[in-house]
Amino acid sequence: MEVDRRRKLLSGWGGAPVSSSDVVTVTPGRPGSDGRPGSDGWQGWSQQLRRPPEEGVIARGLGRSYGDAAQVAGGTTLDATGLHRILEMDAVNGFARVEAGVSLEQLMAASLPLGRFVPVTPGTRHVTVGGAIAADIHGKNHHVDGSFGTHVLALKLGAPGATLELGPDRDPEKFWATVGGMGLTGVVLEATLDLPAVETSYMEVDTERAADLDDVMARMEASDHEYRYSVAWIDCLAKGASMGRSVLTRGDHARLGQLSAKQLRSPLRFDPRVKLQAPGYVPSGLLNRFTVAAFNEAWFRKAPRHETGRVMPLGSFFHPLDGVGGWNRLYGSRGFLQYQFVVPFGREEALREAIGRLSSSGQASFLAVLKRFGAPSSAPLSFPSPGWTLALDLPIGDAGMTRLLDGLDELVTEAGGRIYLAKDSRMRPELLEAQYPGIHAWRRTRDALDPDGVMCSDLCRRLDVSGRHGGVSRCRSALSGDYRHDTTDTPPDRPTGMTSMADPAAERDGGGAPSYGGTGEGHAQTREGDRLERRSR
Amino acid sequence: MNDALGSPQSVLVLGGTSEIGRAIVRALVGERARLVVFAGRHPESMDGVVAELRREGASDVEAVRWDANAVGTHREVLGGLFSEHGRFDMVLVAAGLLGDQKVDEHDPESAAGVMSTNYVGPAAAMLVVADLLRAQGQGSMVVLSSVAGVRVRRSNFVYGSSKAGLDGFCQGLADSLVGSGVRLMIVRPGFVHTKMTAGMKAAPLSVGADEVAKAVLAGLRKSSPVVWVPAAMRPIFAVLSLLPRGLFRRIPG
Ligand SMILES: NC(=O)c1ccc[n+]([C@@H]2O[C@H](COP(=O)([O-])OP(=O)(O)OC[C@H]3O[C@@H](n4cnc5c(N)ncnc54)[C@H](OP(=O)(O)O)[C@@H]3O)[C@@H](O)[C@H]2O)c1
Numbered sequence: 001m002e003v004d005r006r007r008k009l010l011s012g013w014g015g016a017p018v019s020s021s022d023v024v025t026v027t028p029g030r031p032g033s034d035g036r037p038g039s040d041g042w043q044g045w046s047q048q049l050r051r052p053p054e055e056g057v058i059a060r061g062l063g064r065s066y067g068d069a070a071q072v073a074g075g076t077t078l079d080a081t082g083l084h085r086i087l088e089m090d091a092v093n094g095f096a097r098v099e100a101g102v103s104l105e106q107l108m109a110a111s112l113p114l115g116r117f118v119p120v121t122p123g124t125r126h127v128t129v130g131g132a133i134a135a136d137i138h139g140k141n142h143h144v145d146g147s148f149g150t151h152v153l154a155l156k157l158g159a160p161g162a163t164l165e166l167g168p169d170r171d172p173e174k175f176w177a178t179v180g181g182m183g184l185t186g187v188v189l190e191a192t193l194d195l196p197a198v199e200t201s202y203m204e205v206d207t208e209r210a211a212d213l214d215d216v217m218a219r220m221e222a223s224d225h226e227y228r229y230s231v232a233w234i235d236c237l238a239k240g241a242s243m244g245r246s247v248l249t250r251g252d253h254a255r256l257g258q259l260s261a262k263q264l265r266s267p268l269r270f271d272p273r274v275k276l277q278a279p280g281y282v283p284s285g286l287l288n289r290f291t292v293a294a295f296n297e298a299w300f301r302k303a304p305r306h307e308t309g310r311v312m313p314l315g316s317f318f319h320p321l322d323g324v325g326g327w328n329r330l331y332g333s334r335g336f337l338q339y340q341f342v343v344p345f346g347r348e349e350a351l352r353e354a355i356g357r358l359s360s361s362g363q364a365s366f367l368a369v370l371k372r373f374g375a376p377s378s379a380p381l382s383f384p385s386p387g388w389t390l391a392l393d394l395p396i397g398d399a400g401m402t403r404l405l406d407g408l409d410e411l412v413t414e415a416g417g418r419i420y421l422a423k424d425s426r427m428r429p430e431l432l433e434a435q436y437p438g439i440h441a442w443r444r445t446r447d448a449l450d451p452d453g454v455m456c457s458d459l460c461r462r463l464d465v466s467g468r469h470g471g472v473s474r475c476r477s478a479l480s481g482d483y484r485h486d487t488t489d490t491p492p493d494r495p496t497g498m499t500s501m502a503d504p505a506a507e508r509d510g511g512g513a514p515s516y517g518g519t520g521e522g523h524a525q526t527r528e529g530d531r532l533e534r535r536s537r
Numbered sequence: 538m539n540d541a542l543g544s545p546q547s548v549l550v551l552g553g554t555s556e557i558g559r560a561i562v563r564a565l566v567g568e569r570a571r572l573v574v575f576a577g578r579h580p581e582s583m584d585g586v587v588a589e590l591r592r593e594g595a596s597d598v599e600a601v602r603w604d605a606n607a608v609g610t611h612r613e614v615l616g617g618l619f620s621e622h623g624r625f626d627m628v629l630v631a632a633g634l635l636g637d638q639k640v641d642e643h644d645p646e647s648a649a650g651v652m653s654t655n656y657v658g659p660a661a662a663m664l665v666v667a668d669l670l671r672a673q674g675q676g677s678m679v680v681l682s683s684v685a686g687v688r689v690r691r692s693n694f695v696y697g698s699s700k701a702g703l704d705g706f707c708q709g710l711a712d713s714l715v716g717s718g719v720r721l722m723i724v725r726p727g728f729v730h731t732k733m734t735a736g737m738k739a740a741p742l743s744v745g746a747d748e749v750a751k752a753v754l755a756g757l758r759k760s761s762p763v764v765w766v767p768a769a770m771r772p773i774f775a776v777l778s779l780l781p782r783g784l785f786r787r788i789p790g
Binding site: 009014016017018019020021055067068072073074075333334335337396397399401402425426428429458461462470 | 538539540541542543544546568569623672673674675716717718755758759760
């Protein structure tokens with residue numbers, strides 16, 4: 001086993017924010033050298049967890065989280081990509097046991113020839129299984145198949161105190177705290193996943209153009225259930241009557257009978273090559289509202305008005321951007337951010353309002369993705385919940401962006417929706433508890449797994465996800481010894497702000513919780529109290 | 538933590554009562570800043586600002602004593618603030634002294650005070666801050682330099698040279714921070730209406746402190762290494778820097 005430790009600058013896929021940490025890469029010895037595959041790498045890591053740096057430890061996969069979820073400023077980042085063995089593949093029963101650093105591409109390459117696919121894939125194959133579990137990722141099949149976590153049969157978690165075997169039927173609370181837990185319960189070491197059967201590596205796809213937002217939503221509501229995979233690409237720059245114009249693509253795995261004679265020669269062929277490489281340097285302004293609007297226009301016109309039963313390789317259907325290596329560099333050195341929210345069914349007006357604001361803001365956005373989510377997983381911090389989700393990229397730079405997105409955050413929160421933590425890099429921390437009401441229970445489970453608060457990330461500190469960083473202003477090290485365990489069974493606080501948002505009367509009476517800003521003397525006094533208590537220790 | 542748009546959650550201001558500093562902090566509190574510590578020579582005069590920022594959404598605001606020229610105390614005072622508050626995402630260096638050129642030209646002690654307050658003191662403090670931020674793995678320093686240091690003029694060379702020293706120091710320090718997760722942004726305002734310039738004849742293209750704040754936020758968002766306020770100062774000084782000495786000397790002001 002080799003352990004390599006060096007200080008590195010890291011960011012998420014969006015390029016910002018950046019921070020430096022000690023990155024520890026563990027390369028395990030030859031398989032089976034100690035009789036237990038996978039344990040080598042874990043030994044290297046568990047040393048890090050035993051003597052953790054004060055700033056904390058977090059695991060990192062392929063760095064496809066957009067924001068700061070997989071880095072920990074001043075702490076230790078465990079590079080999980082060194083642990084990438086497929087330990088078991090059972091094509092007959094349809095499951096695989098893999099190390100956490102195995103990528104979905106690697107898994108597909110191994111399973112497709114055996115007639116098995118991955119249960120859920122996001123818009124890129126370049127994510128690790130560990131990261132997929134930590135973010136409880138979703139794909140175009142969420143309305144049918146649910147999130148990634150619902151397909152995990154078992155996992156091995158390296159928590160700071162112990163190594164645990166978890167599953168939906170084995171210590172379920174800890175299992176579901178780890179699914180969607182953003183790496184904050186420990187390090188996922190191995191996982192067993194179910195792998196759905198496929199006859200071919202091709203997709204049969206129906207494409208239709210929708211004239212505007214109402215049109216696309218109506219089509220999705222009417223017939224999404226007929227397809228296993230469904231997604232709409234929305235042009236967020238289109239205004240007026242064509243606001244929300246979209247191209248809806250839906251499909252399923254193609255059956256053998258649908259392939260051409262040529263395709264039938266190797267029906268399970270999988271060719272993951274990168275076809276284009278983004279140039280090394282791109283000026284930051286290249287993608288502006290004019291170039292992007294022109295692109296969106298051309299793309300919309302190019303799409304067929306209505307086409308059914310087109311057979312295409314699954315890579316073109318699921319991962320079109322994986323064909324362009326390093327596409328995130330197209331946004332230049334300032335980077336970009338990805339914004340994704342979900343609002344519940346029944347709150348369509350919030351979705352309409354959000355798309356309206358985006359389109360009239362003129363913020364240059366490439367095609368946004370609209371999708372309907374199905375049933376949620378049992379994970380308290382999991383993002384997908386029944387409703388409409390919209391995801392879009394925005395280049396960083398425009399002055400109006402902060403206000404626009406802050407406004408959307410509030411709109412979404414008020415509608416009972418939430419922001420995707422794996423993509424966030426800028427949300428107002430005050431909104432977190434309102435968006436994820438299960439977070440109080442999650443924090444107690446998390447604390448049981450990691451009582452000293454070793455696991456930490458920049459995301460965790462920025463939003464105080466673990467609740468151990470002294471609230472929204474402190475970003476304190478959780479290890480500095482000033483954290484008091486909340487032993488009560490009642491959730492500590494009602495989500496700040498939401499009472500006053502939902503019930504204006506509460507604020508009028510002066511009886512409401514502090515509003516979003518956490519303003520007011522009351523708040524300051526509490527903190528003052530905290531500090532006194534800390535000093536008196 | 539600093540977010541993707543460069544907005545900090547906690548800010549330490551060196552040069553507590555600076556009006557430009559206050560304008561920047563107010564803008565930052567409008568974004569994500571919730572913890573603000575002002576360090577300066579007159580913390581007792583800061584009560585109004587502290588209350589104002591609390592009203593505007595900051596949850597923790599305090600003012601502490603710190604003197605830029607007490608170089609021997611920097612490590613202890615600044616280190617103490619970092620360990621008390623855990624971390625600072627941004628350190629804003631605003632301390633400065635304009636002095637009175639006519640007096641300073643003939644008074645070595647007074648001139649040395651200006652030089653020290655603008656250059657030696659803040660630069661020494663930044664060395665301490667740089668180490669603390671490096672250890673954090675993330676943070677930003679925003680330093681109020683001045684166009685006066687870009688090309689030093691006859692009419693205010695005591696102040697101008699000290700800003701030139703500070704500016705050069707910051708360029709080198711910024712380079713030394715590459716790869717550390719810490720960035721340093723140099724701000725070069727022209728004439729800003731504050732108590733520092735009160736009673737003086739405004740120079741062309743003068744701005745208010747809020748305009749400096751706006752430019753600083755934009756610079757943070759774009760990760761700019763240098764921000765000129767107003768932006769037109771940049772081309773103007775590009776030209777001024779090329780003028781022959783004889784000609785430059787004769788420009789009034
Ligand atoms: N105003 C302009 O036109 C202009 C233009 C370009 C650059 N700048 C620079 O911008 C910065 C802020 O200027 P401003 O306009 O906001 O002026 P200001 O309100 O006078 O602020 C300067 C602050 O520096 C503090 N200071 C002075 N000596 C100090 C010392 N020994 N230790 C600690 N703090 C000390 C003072 O606070 P205490 O007295 O309370 O200690 C004062 O509030 C300065 O560096 C200035 O050179 C200003």
